[in-house]
Amino acid sequence: MLAQLITLNNLTSESLNISKSLFKLGRDPTNDKQLTNNKISFLHLQIEFEESQFTILDNSINGTFLNGKRIGKGNKVIIQNGDTIHILPLDRVQPEEIIGFQFLTDKIKDSRSHSDEIQSINHNKSKDEIVSKLNTHNQQFEELADELICTICNDYLFEAVTTNPCNHHFCGACLSTWLEKQLHNDCPNCRVSIKSIMIARMMNNLVEKWLKCNPSQNKTATLMAKMKEENLIYKNPNYYLNFQEEYAKKNQNQFDQQNESDEFLSNDDDFDDNNPQLYQNQLVLPNNAVQFQLFNPPPPQQIQPVQPCKSCNGQVWKQYQCTDIQIHIGCSSCGRLMPKRLLSKYLSFNLSAEQENEQLQMMCCICKVYDCKFYYGDCNKPNLNKLMLVKDIRDMVQIPQNFINNVEYQRIINHLKDNQAPFIFDFMMEHYINKGDFYFEQNKRTFNYPLQDLNVKITPDTPVCWQCHRKLINFIIFKYVQSQKYDEPIFSYPDCFYGINCRTQHWNQFHAGKYNHICEQTKFH
Structure with a gap:
């Protein structure tokens, strides 16, 4: 074995052993190590050992980074013991998508003789220290996963809610069932009286991203449907915003109804003859006439000032x-x-x-x-x-790198030609959004594992937060391509049954080029 690549993220790759003088890494299966991420080039990089030194050649489009600095496509530089190699730019990928390695070898010394080569940081760390650091990193990752667990069902949160003032998180269905069975509105964790319950949308986003990395831990469709039905908090969120007051009113109403059920009208023989109101406005009639008892009407209720x-x-x-x-x-x-x-x-x-x-x-x-x-x-x-209006996100519109897949991305770029990405936004604004004919649709046809189904009307003055504006921009691009399908030959490919959620498109280049994947999923397993 000549060298090792110790992984910095177990979610994206395992540690690699370099046992031959030319080691290739990329998306093509003929490489020594295949990575299936569609952002990685077919031959992303190659590491070569010659004349007692290791060199790395960058063949990628999205970049290979040595100690945080981009090498550049076609450039070859020397790598030394302890250097870090990252595939894809760190500022453009999510933390769980980072692909990085620590280069370890005892075949060369830590020195560089050429000033124009990329500077490296001499870590001088032993293999045991690096492994210890990685174990600590994995332990921290597992501790993060523990924060996404509902303490009632001991499973990952689904339709999460948070309690006030203790800020504990539970599944909406689990907490609804808990409160129905308890005499008091206490938190299941700390037994503090719950004042209000709110939908924990940020926690839902974290769980969604975690489950994308761990799809095997998803709940079954039957269980999710059952929990949606039992989740009373999502069905009536207004009631739980002032839960303590509403809970007290509910108990008081039940008490009043119980007291009212105990009252009854006695028979004539048992009637209280000593009641003075009984004889008010009494009429004296002949013995053979029917007698009527008249009562004064109750005084009108006074309207309380607002x-x-x-x-x-x-x-x-x-x-x-x-x-x-x-x-x-x-x-x-x-x-x-x-x-x-x-x-x-x-x-x-x-x-x-x-x-x-x-x-x-x-x-x-x-x-x-x-x-x-x-x-x-x-x-x-x-x-x-922070919120912004839809009409103000025009300058933020960009075509994401390898949008849907690299084939669809090239089709959109070729279609735009000399136009910029905001051209798509202007077109959709003029023909759809301004006319009130544009709806943001989030369901299993347009998104993988959506936490909830949405069908929201979008207007120029509709607010969208900073974290969701990118999702809206991608959907605007998605709808634009659909509107151009029959007018633009470059988009006139037959639709794939699995549409935007197709898995084959990311690793099968022939399949991605033969079908259109900017469409809704119509076939389900």
């Missing part, structure tokens, strides 16, 4: 002032409360599009995370969840 909301201190926002019974929601960034003004089906028919947008511009149209930017004018502590 009390101003304590959360808003009587302030008026967008010509709206909420009352003390208004439901409020906290901003996901700064925590500031704002009235939760969701439209009912009846009211939506009586409002203009501008008034409707004013009421709905408080949460992301995709992940439904709340933000106070458009409600109060600005957010106190904006973070990655």
Whole structure:
């Protein structure tokens, strides 16, 4: 054995042994090591041992990086003991997608003689130290996975919810079943009284990304359908936002109903003759006449004056002032409360599009995370969840590298020719979004393992958060290609049955070029 490549991420590759003078790595199965990621070139790199030194030749399009610096396609440089080799740029891939290795060998000394070659960092670490570091990394990764476990069912969270004030996470179905069986609304973990329950969308995103890396740990479709049915929190989220108050009202109503059920009207023989109200407005009639007992009508109830909301201190926002019974929601960034003004089906028919947008511009149209930017004018502590309007994301539109697959990516690039990616956005805005004919669709036909089905109408003034805007841009590109299929010959290939979710397209170049994969999945196992 000449050298070793110690993996830096067990999720993407295992450690490799280099036992011959020319070692090739890439997506083609004829290489010494095949990596199936579609972003990797057919022959990505090759490591050669000659004249008592190792060199690495970069043949890739997306890049090979030595100690954090790009080598460049066609360039050959010397690699030494302890150098780090990364495939694909670190700033463009998710942490779980990183492909990296530590180069170890005892055949050469750690020195470089040419100033124009890439500088390397001499780690001077033994193999035992590196293995120890990797074990620590794997242990930390497992500890992260433990945070995604529901303590009620001891499985990965599904439709996660979080309890306030203790901030523990559970499956929505598990917590719903727990609360129905308990006499008190206590947290299953710490037994603290639950004041409110909210949908944990960020936790759902983490679980979704984790399960993409570990598909074998997905729940069965039957179990997911059962848990969706049992999840009362997702079905009625407004009730659980002020859970402590609603729970107290529910118990009081049950108590009142029980007391009312104990009251009854006595028979005439047992009637209380000493009741003075019984003889008010009594009529004296002949003995043979039917007697009627008249009662004074109850006094009209006094209308209580509307009390101003304590959360808003009587302030008026967008010509709206909420009352003390208004439901409020906290901003996901700064925590500031704002009235939760969701439209009912009846009211939506009586409002203009501008008034409707004013009421709905408080949460992301995709992940439904709340933000106070458009409600109060600005957010106190904006973070990655900050909102923007759809019409403002034009300059962010880019064709992702190898969109769907590298064949579809080249078709789109060839179709655009001299036009830039925002051309697609302008076309969809003019012909669909401005006319109210564009809907963001998230289901098993258009996404792999969607946490929930969505069908959201998108307008120029629809808000979308920073984390979801890329998903919306990709769907706009997806719909654009579908609209051009019958007008543009470059897109007029027969649709694959598995569409955008096809697995074969990523490793079979012939299949990817023969069919169109920018389409919905129509065949399921």
